[in-house]
Amino acid sequence: MPKSPADDVNPSLDQMLSKLTMARHGDAAGDAAVPAAQQRCGLIAIVGRPNVGKSTLLNALVGQKVSITSRKAQTTRHRITGICSHGDAQFVFVDTPGFQTRHTVRGTAALNRNLNKTVQATLSDVAVVLFLVEAGRFGPDDAQVLALLPTDRPVLLVANKLDLIHRREDLFPWLQAMQERHPFTQFVPLSAKKEDDTRRLLDIVRPYLPEQAWWYDADALTDRSDRFLASEMVREKLFRLTGDELPYTSTVVIDQYTDEPPQPGNAKSTGMVRIAATIIVEREQHKGMVIGDKGERLKRIGTEARTELERLMGRKVFLEIWVKVRSGWADDDARLRTYGYE
Ligand SMILES: Nc1nc2c(ncn2[C@@H]2O[C@H](COP(=O)(O)OP(=O)(O)OP(=O)(O)O)[C@@H](O)[C@H]2O)c(=O)[nH]1
Numbered sequence: 352m353p354k355s356p357a358d359d360v361n362p363s364l365d366q367m368l369s370k371l372t373m374a375r376h377g378d379a380a381g382d383a384a385v386p387a388a389q390q391r392c393g394l395i396a397i398v399g400r401p402n403v404g405k406s407t408l409l410n411a412l413v414g415q416k417v418s419i420t421s422r423k424a425q426t427t428r429h430r431i432t433g434i435c436s437h438g439d440a441q442f443v444f445v446d447t448p449g450f451q452t453r454h455t456v457r458g459t460a461a462l463n464r465n466l467n468k469t470v471q472a473t474l475s476d477v478a479v480v481l482f483l484v485e486a487g488r489f490g491p492d493d494a495q496v497l498a499l500l501p502t503d504r505p506v507l508l509v510a511n512k513l514d515l516i517h518r519r520e521d522l523f524p525w526l527q528a529m530q531e532r533h534p535f536t537q538f539v540p541l542s543a544k545k546e547d548d549t550r551r552l553l554d555i556v557r558p559y560l561p562e563q564a565w566w567y568d569a570d571a572l573t574d575r576s577d578r579f580l581a582s583e584m585v586r587e588k589l590f591r592l593t594g595d596e597l598p599y600t601s602t603v604v605i606d607q608y609t610d611e612p613p614q615p616g617n618a619k620s621t622g623m624v625r626i627a628a629t630i631i632v633e634r635e636q637h638k639g640m641v642i643g644d645k646g647e648r649l650k651r652i653g654t655e656a657r658t659e660l661e662r663l664m665g666r667k668v669f670l671e672i673w674v675k676v677r678s679g680w681a682d683d684d685a686r687l688r689t690y691g692y693e
Contacts, residue, residue, distance in 0.1 A: 585628050
């Protein structure tokens with residue numbers, strides 16, 4: 352039987368697991384002083400079924416909230432890039448949307464077709480693919496993603512949520528079955544919630560990046576605009592605070608984004624960002640879910656989003672949120688104003 356590349360790097364699960372507990376600490380920040388000729392840089396796709404932990408992993412790797420996380424499946428609708436410069440390497444992560452296997456919500460089929468197209472388009476130009484699964488689990492939804500993975504570039508099997516596995520020996524038969532499914536280049540069991548594990552993942556991915564000059568500055572985290580981050584932040588709070596009640600077809604649109612410069616003559620002034628956002632829901636009843644009793648939920652969405660945006664942007668934020676029903680832009684649309692600190 353021909354030797355698979357996985358034989359060289361996966362001598363045994365035991366060895367992999369022992370390496371995991373001896374995780375090495377790399378230096379935290381990228382070294383912009385590395386001469387361009389010695390730099391590595393490349394695209395890395397994080398793929399996997401909904402809810403497997405892609406956004407959690409990306410955020411842990413990039414060290415900041417770039418993608419959004421929620422218990423609700425399908426919160427990652429956009430292709431999001433997170434950038435991490437570490438040692439001589441610049442990792443440019445592409446977080447692909449999850450797969451939607453059920454088509455129960457009216458009107459979502461087109462959206463899902465789009466998601467699948469995005470997955471394939473994303474994979475066509477990456478240096479390495481991280482295929483995320485939950486350790487010990489492989490269902491039809493995972494199989495659907497696996498079927499789309501390229502065979503002409505390295506695919507690492509990343510078994511996430513290792514912290515939920517009580518007996519690691521139980522993973523042996525599962526791993527054997529996984530290796531028969533695809534010629535994975537490497538097997539990485541980890542927990543996206545453990546910093547040591549995610550740092551170690553960077554060390555593992557590094558050699559797969561081509562030797563080439565960095566594309567972004569050493570301190571860049573994302574090529575997404577602050578405006579985009581603002582819509583993602585409102586969306587995250589929306590889904591977090593509505594739980595499973597709200598269909599994922601709800602979207603957030605940023606209607607206005609104004610950067611106000613610091614006040615002249617006031618050294619302490621950081622300036623302010625004024626944001627007007629609209630949460631668009633499918634039905635009138637969904638609007639009630641978002642607004643909540645006496646507007647409490649909407650107020651919380653606004654306060655939490657504003658607080659986190661202020662932390663991320665390092666400036667004051669004035670956030671105004673509206674809720675609208677897609678079918679009719681009714682006059683009585685609810686409005687929330689979250690005042691900044693004047
Ligand atoms: N116990 C445990 N939970 C995890 C781990 N990683 C992620 N989670 C949880 O899994 C859930 C889903 O995580 P996400 O990062 O939003 O998943 P996703 O794959 O980006 O989901 P979609 O946006 O739907 O594609 C969240 O509740 C996370 O807190 C882990 O290592 N251990």
